[in-house]
Amino acid sequence: MTRLCIKRLxxxxxxxxxxxxxxxxxxxxxxxxxxxxxxxxxxHGRLERxxxxxxxxxxxxxxxxxxxxxxxxxxxxxxxGDEIGVGPHVLVYGPPAEAVTIPGPxxxxxxxxxxxxxxxxxxVFQKASPAGEETRPPGAAQKEQRTLRLxxxxxxxxSALYSVPEVSEKxxxxxxxxxxxxxxxxxxxxxxxSLHLATVRVRNAPTDAHPIVExxxxxxxxxxxxxxxxxxxxxxxxDRFAHGYSVVVRQLRSLACAPLLGKSGDLGILYxxxxxxxxxxxxxxxxLLCAVASQIGLAIENARFFDALKRTNEELEQIVxxxxxALRETQLKLFQTEKMAALSRLVAGVAHEINNxxxxxxxxxxxxxxxxxxxATSPGRQPEEAALFENLTSLGQTxxxxxxxxxxxxxxxxxxxxLDQAEFKPASLNDGVQTVLQLMGPSVRQGIRxxxxxxxxxxxxxxxxxxxxxxxHLIENACQAIKxxxxxxxxxxxQGDYAVIRIHDTGRGIPKEHLPRIFEPGFTTKGxxxxxxxxxxxxxxxxxxxxxxxxxxxxxxxxxxxxxxxxLAGN
Ligand SMILES: Nc1ncnc2c1ncn2[C@@H]1O[C@H](COP(=O)(O)OP(=O)(O)OP(=O)(O)O)[C@@H](O)[C@H]1O
Ligand SMILES: [Mg+2]
Numbered sequence: 001m002t003r004l005c006i007k008r009l010x011x012x013x014x015x016x017x018x019x020x021x022x023x024x025x026x027x028x029x030x031x032x033x034x035x036x037x038x039x040x041x042x043x044h045g046r047l048e049r050x051x052x053x054x055x056x057x058x059x060x061x062x063x064x065x066x067x068x069x070x071x072x073x074x075x076x077x078x079x080x081g082d083e084i085g086v087g088p089h090v091l092v093y094g095p096p097a098e099a100v101t102i103p104g105p106x107x108x109x110x111x112x113x114x115x116x117x118x119x120x121x122x123x124v125f126q127k128a129s130p131a132g133e134e135t136r137p138p139g140a141a142q143k144e145q146r147t148l149r150l151x152x153x154x155x156x157x158x159s160a161l162y163s164v165p166e167v168s169e170k171x172x173x174x175x176x177x178x179x180x181x182x183x184x185x186x187x188x189x190x191x192x193x194s195l196h197l198a199t200v201r202v203r204n205a206p207t208d209a210h211p212i213v214e215x216x217x218x219x220x221x222x223x224x225x226x227x228x229x230x231x232x233x234x235x236x237x238x239d240r241f242a243h244g245y246s247v248v249v250r251q252l253r254s255l256a257c258a259p260l261l262g263k264s265g266d267l268g269i270l271y272x273x274x275x276x277x278x279x280x281x282x283x284x285x286x287x288l289l290c291a292v293a294s295q296i297g298l299a300i301e302n303a304r305f306f307d308a309l310k311r312t313n314e315e316l317e318q319i320v321x322x323x324x325x326a327l328r329e330t331q332l333k334l335f336q337t338e339k340m341a342a343l344s345r346l347v348a349g350v351a352h353e354i355n356n357x358x359x360x361x362x363x364x365x366x367x368x369x370x371x372x373x374x375x376a377t378s379p380g381r382q383p384e385e386a387a388l389f390e391n392l393t394s395l396g397q398t399x400x401x402x403x404x405x406x407x408x409x410x411x412x413x414x415x416x417x418x419l420d421q422a423e424f425k426p427a428s429l430n431d432g433v434q435t436v437l438q439l440m441g442p443s444v445r446q447g448i449r450x451x452x453x454x455x456x457x458x459x460x461x462x463x464x465x466x467x468x469x470x471x472x473h474l475i476e477n478a479c480q481a482i483k484x485x486x487x488x489x490x491x492x493x494x495q496g497d498y499a500v501i502r503i504h505d506t507g508r509g510i511p512k513e514h515l516p517r518i519f520e521p522g523f524t525t526k527g528x529x530x531x532x533x534x535x536x537x538x539x540x541x542x543x544x545x546x547x548x549x550x551x552x553x554x555x556x557x558x559x560x561x562x563x564x565x566x567x568l569a570g571n
Contacts, residue, residue: 002054002080004047005092006033018054023047025086026059038160039063039087054078054093063087150178154292158299162306164188167299168199171270175292176203179256180280181272185213186260186296187220188268195220195268215271216244219257223269229258229293231286233279254280258293262301270296332521332541335534344465351410358410362403369396408438427464429499429566430454433490436471440479447485450475455493461570462546470542473535474503474562480526481507481560494568498548501564510554518552546570 004016023032026044041061057075058065066085067076080094172184185200202211232238235252254274260267270293274280376389478488486506517523524533543550554560
């Protein structure tokens with residue numbers, strides 16, 4: 001059987017025979033092993049049986065769980081003799097030298113540790129003093145106990161606080177409880193070394209009170225200069241301070257102040273006052289105040305570091321968010337540019353391959369038509385032969401028309417990618433709409449009626465190829481939204497300094513909850529192989545590049561209206 005030896009701060013041990021499969025550890029009373037103290041989380045960790053041994057698991061505690069001094073990131077299997085650190089407690093896994101077994105839940109309380117510490121300190125003190133010989137002033141032991149208690153409480157409380165106001169308030173509350181101070185304050189130095197009242201606490205003050213404490217500049221200067229605590233039984237009659245303005249005006253009596261010193265230098269002043277009594281503070285109070293001040297100084301410094309760390313973290317998170325957004329933007333641009341480049345290459349190759357034979361076909365047909373025409377009308381030609389040649393001429397003309405159609409399709413293709421217009425230049429939006437429709441026309445499903453209402457628009461400076469691409473994505477969406485039959489209307493018009501393009505469809509519409517997401521790259525409701533969710537994202541990007549806006553209004557089963565505004569001036 002294995003045991004857990006719980007070592008308390010004073011060196012005493014409490015042992016627990018490990019028989020159950022799981023032991024919960026934490027500050028909360030429901031735990032099997034209850035450990036208190038500021039650095040122990042309510043549900044801190046768990047001891048779990050792992051084969052013939054146990055493993056320690058940290059339950060995302062604030063201050064972590066340690067095995068042999070190393071903070072664990074995942075369950076750690078224990079070997080005999082391993083030391084588990086939980087807050088200020090050490091739990092040793094394995095049989096201790098002289099184990100005392102206590103059944104049931106075990107509570108290790110810092111309060112109890114403190115009591116044991118005190119009783120030990122007192123017994124040591126009593127042993128050191130021979131019986132009957134009182135070598136120390138009466139009450140000295142109590143004072144020491146009080147000092148010890150105060151420092152202990154303070155360090156315990158401050159270790160769990162990470163903000164300067166919390167640290168200051170807690171420290172002042174403990175000081176008001178432990179001394180005869182009527183009020184206490186903490187003054188902090190700013191970057192220009194000016195003192196500012198940071199926190200003030202008044203004995204028995206209502207919670208909504210906003211008391212103000214003024215620190216005599218004579219006293220403040222002296223403390224900061226000498227870096228020592230100051231005590232006065234009656235400031236009004238103390239030669240050092242009696243002439244000070246606030247000493248006179250506020251009729252200050254008993255004061256005790258100490259400098260707040262951190263590792264990085266002076267931080268401020270810790271100040272206690274009691275204006276009701278003379279001599280409210282003793283020399284011991286002053287030593288205590290100096291000891292407390294050094295603890296508060298460190299805690300304030302830690303809190304500031306923590307705060308700086310938190311801010312740096314927030315800044316880092318912000319940077320990561322910005323970089324992620326920029327990356328997404330670049331991805332989108334890349335996607336769009338690559339898609340366009342691939343299409344351009346394809347179109348350029350196809351156009352070249354078609355145009356060359358088409359040229360030959362056309363000139364041959366021209367020649368044949370001329371020859372058949374001449375042959376049909378040559379003198380002495382038999383009527384049947386003449387009719388044959390006329391038929392052949394007419395066939396040649398039909399073939400020439402077909403060649404013209406092929407030429408028009410090739411021209412549309414090149415116009416769509418605007419191989420000749422890749423740069424920023426004035427172009428007609430209406431021409432763009434027509435080119436896109438000419439290209440898409442043959443692939444539009446039966447039952448979809450494409451209508452255009454093209455208004456009077458001047459040419460606008462733009463990247464024509466990109467705008468065509470945006471239009472194609474939008475018209476494609478409109479057609480895909482129509483279930484069986486319906487209408488897609490493309491309208492252009494001028495509104496003040498803007499060219500407006502409206503693409504309206506009578507399709508299935510967009511549910512309200514989808515509307516905020518439709519421009520997200522990758523958002524699609526279409527099946528696999530139908531959509532990749534890039535159409536609207538690319539269109540939006542292109543319109544934004546032209547300093548325009550794109551808006552979508554839609555309701556389920558009520559169709560969809562996409563409105564684009566583009567500045568006529570191009571910016
Ligand atoms: N006119 C429309 N009617 C109904 N829903 C639409 C319309 N336009 C866009 N949507 C909705 O917005 C989503 C995103 O559209 P987007 O064009 O970005 O991607 P996609 O059409 O799904 O795929 P891709 O365009 O990349 O082939 C669509 O999946 C669809 O749900
Ligand atoms: Mg689409």
